Amino acid sequence: MLFDKDLINKLKTEYTSSLGIYNPAWNYYLGKTDVGIIYNKNYANTSKEPRVYQHNYIRQFIDEETSYQVGLPITYTSNSNNVECIKDINFYFNNISSTLDINLAKTNNIFGLVYEFSYVDSITKEFKVKRLSPLEAIAYCDVNGTVQLFMYCYTKELDNTKTKYWEVVDDKFIYHCDENLNELASESKTPHFFGYVPVGIAYFENRIEDTLYKILKNPQDIYNLLVSDWSNEIGDIRQAYLLLLNAALEKEQFGEIKESGIIQLIGDKANANFITKNVSPEFYSSYREVLKQDIYSLAQHIDNQTQIQSNTSGTMLSTRINVLRIKIISNNQSLKNCIKMRLRCLFKYLSVVENKNYDFRDININFQLNLPRNNYEVAQIISYVKDIVPNSILMEQFDFISNGQVAFDMKLEENKQIADNETSGMTNLDKIGVEDETK
Incomplete structure (x- = not known):
């Protein structure tokens, strides 16, 4: 499909709309959650500084799953036993980036969607791969899921205006556009020799709905709110109310009492005491443990910090992580089509540049699970x-x-x-x- 201005304008509108879906997922991975917003809002009209507890299970599990998926390098085998082909794959992929597959898997785990754009460096003429998240890019796909038109945005280094530029890729050219998708007069479109849009796409079946962010956001918020509430109860003595008998204080005196820790009472019958809330610490502890177990269960992970049985044989360990193993294998399958497109683009590059003819369909992609054995x-x-x-x-x-x-x-x-x-x-x-x- 060639450059279509109406279509790319629609894609840009769709991209802008999708930011409201994908930005919160990225914020939660970074630890910028709704818990902090809730507490800051509640404390807005007070002089107290809230104690906000944040245990980022979402990031913890995403990083764990990424390590299990591609912590060990992906290996490639040839059905026709083409040894030279495998050597070329390893040589070119290893020289792109040592974290190429890690970044691909992590982005997919965060958003449930990731793109990979293959291109030839304009200066070195080397084969390159750029990984892009849905915060940066969007693609138009046909009914078979093949990318027909692709566009991604970027800002230039040292540009304080943070002006956004776009690159649009079709099956013949890369178009360089301004933020309004008008072609830049200073940069003419760049031809490429792939003959198709050189973009791979990996995604979960239900995109972001299948991500840990969507699954764990609510339980994690409740967990962190519970621990934050308990921390503030202790810090602010919220489990107690000040009781004054035969005495009165002006509102202005509250701050002085808090600062000095002294209450001056007048009269023999005046008295001050605390009315305490009898909230059992075991209630908080047991409720916290229930929430924690639910979080691990929903994520299909195991808590490595808890005490386990004395039987720690390989069979026992395999049994404990069997559900997680199945999930990791499923996640890896979502990456295969994207990596196949990377292979297809590499082989096209080798065909043009080095006159080597390989068939990407001859290559098996082998994931090595980085799990205990x-x-x-x-x-x-x-x-x-x-x-x-x-x-x-x-x-x-x-x-x-x-x-x-x-x-x-x-x-x-x-x-x-x-x-x-x-x-x-x-x-x-x-x-x-x-x-x-x-x-």
């Missing part, structure tokens, strides 16, 4: 299946091996060196000194 039990299982499963796949079952094919190649090279050494008569280093001692 019992290597001893893995080794036992491998001993039973080593004759029917490729060694490179078996090696990846250990948590200390991120790329089974590379590890297998290293082992073959090591075996070859050992064999060559033995053939040439070189002394085994482990036996040095043994023969001398027997002489």
